[in-house]
Amino acid sequence: MSESGVCGLRNLGNTCYMNSALQCLSNIPSMVEFCKDYKNFKNKFNTISTRKSLLELFCDLIDDMWSQQTDCLSPNKFRSKVAEVLPSFAGCGQQDCTEFLRSLLNTFHDELSQMTDADTNSYNNYKTFDEYLYNNFTTKQLIIFSCSECGYRLDETYCPLVVLNLPQIDKKQNLLQIEVSIVVNNTGIEIFRCDTYVLQFTTNKVLVSQLIETLSQRYSDTTSLVLDDKHLIFTVIINHMISKIYDTTDSININELNGKLFVYQFDPSFVNHLFVGLKTNNRFGIPLLLDINDYSNDNIIDTFVAQLAKCLEPDGKQLLTNSLITKSDFQCINFDSNLSVGNQLIFIKLNEHLEKYYTIKQFSHGLDDNNFDRVFKLDDCINQYVSVQHMDDQQNCPNCCTDMFATDCFGQHNHQSQQDSYYPLELDFTNHIRDAKANGAQYVYDLLAITNYTGSYYSGHYTAYARNHINRQWYKFNDSYCRVGVQYM
Structure with a gap:
């Protein structure tokens, strides 16, 4: 009998990107519980169709991965449904794991939103299954358009996000x-x-809040x-x-x-x-x-x-x-x-x-030449993501007539950086949540899984690291093969 949740997925023709994403989702405890409850709900109300949706097949696959019946599965039915529902992922060409994950979650949301009133039911503290999925796998990013000279705020806009696509800092850039x-x-x-610190940024204009966040992290690292x-x-x-x-x-x-x-x-x-x-x-x-x-x-x-x-x-x-x-x-x-x-x-x-x-x-x-050249922290990437950028559609401030600027939301990000990255087991996002500290709220997230890519822009391979929430051990998932131990991280 295999360890619960430790189950490899066979590569069905360059589907390592899909396997990596599935392993990450499979090791989110609330997602595993959601799949189990959703299946029970469909069985209870006898609403299982002869042609299962992508979400239903996903729930079946997650259930099988945690059944302890085998240490490896072939996700053939799920793969076939992906090719039908998401035709851009139908072939055997090189695909992006992040794009697949975003498309997969959006499809789940669309399928749940199409449920009739007779099908809907409350789920835990949520009115519907769709509300649970939306609240746990979707966020909103606030973009503030303001003047670089007088600080006048022209507008505030919220952008819905399923995946926070952070830039990777390339040491080859002139930081x-x-x-x-x-x-x-x-x-x-x-x-x-x-205490004097040397901080590095990829843009010449940075927010004071961004500087304070980076400085506070460096201060904490050096003084505890x-x-x-x-x-x-x-x-x-x-x-x-x-x-x-x-x-x-x-x-x-x-x-x-x-x-x-x-x-x-x-x-x-x-x-x-x-x-x-x-x-x-x-x-x-x-x-x-x-x-x-x-x-x-x-x-x-x-x-x-x-x-x-x-x-x-x-x-x-x-x-x-x-x-x-x-x-x-x-x-x-x-x-x-x-x-x-x-x-x-x-x-x-x-x-x-x-x-x-x-x-x-x-x-x-100063800069730690040995570590800084080799490892970038996740906080560094987040700080670059919220950096100030001039608007592509240039506007003048109605208050002082100078150029307006905004936080970069959809900038071009380098996905092929060869620098190693440091991922903390806990990520405090409180400073990046509007009014969080004023309301006394804390937004601390646990690291549950990592998807890894090695190779070039045209050809490469995806693997995943994930923590089993039952035995709390970290595993490396490489398609069919699963290995335990932090030495792989």
Whole structure:
């Protein structure tokens, strides 16, 4: 007796693409349960036709694959029905697994939507079987058309998606690099810390939210700490002063960037936050972020002294007293909880002896040449997918008359990249779901299966990796052959 669900599928003439897709669907627990319940429903109401639909034959095949009766099947009936219903997949030529999977799910949806009222029945928490399929295998992508200069939003459009067709990053492209520093403003730390990362993108214009997502992931990988992007402020520093504070919906042109990018973490338990630039006779260092509850001079000075002490060597800390700080030419930018820059300025001057003791504990995290050249993470592909692109149908902003831009939804993607990819066992998609964090929702997905392609554009072979939800082991499926073990991944 074979292991439940571990069943190979014979190649019926260049049908490896079909076998790979079927193995992936077969190892989705809810899909297996759906097929079982759908078959029981058809039997209960005696609605099985002499000429079965593609969905009915699919359910029969999934049932046989999990029956433990054999370790290999020939999906002849299913294959014949595919050739009838989806004529573009009728021959024995090279086919794309993703296109087949999309066409297959769309056909299931069409067949279920044609059921008569007498045939329909509630399924779990769904009104119909079709609703279950739609809610679990279809999503909507939001595309925002907005101005690259003033941020004016012209339109918002939703695109239905069955397959999220991510681009594969090709190392042969001229990837653009951008350096971003993150300042952790924790009142509990004794030393001022600044971590600088080099990020790479394929487009010169990227969203601030995209930069923060990539930066947060790199920061988590190097420090094992988690950043809450709701408590981050994205800034540009020019001549040791805050030049601009970005909103997460803003975009940055890498090629036209003036100044250095700094991301500050603020403490949300405080009501007010102030940026303070350092200056004696000349400006120096990077601005400090003060988390305060009131604007009294004593509170601002005390908080500033505590923050500045983290940036000074021991001898400098001994010199640092309130008497060394007086009102003078000293930049301070105030912003509210919505991160909008206010117009309140506070001026302070430092004793000139303090500058020579100024120091920051800096950590530079460049590109890992060995791993970066070889492996790209799934997050990298997602970030490129949501990158900003100019619209093909050029329009002018009705607010400021400059070009409009939009997130690229149907860009040309390279499917023949030879780079290895890293697929996490869990993928947190919360940052890419509209209003998810505002509503306190989490969208974390488990990796259940992977379809693999090796070869060229004209000729190749598909295999699949999938996790059996009963024994929780990973298997490699290569048409008729099944092998267990993570060593194949």
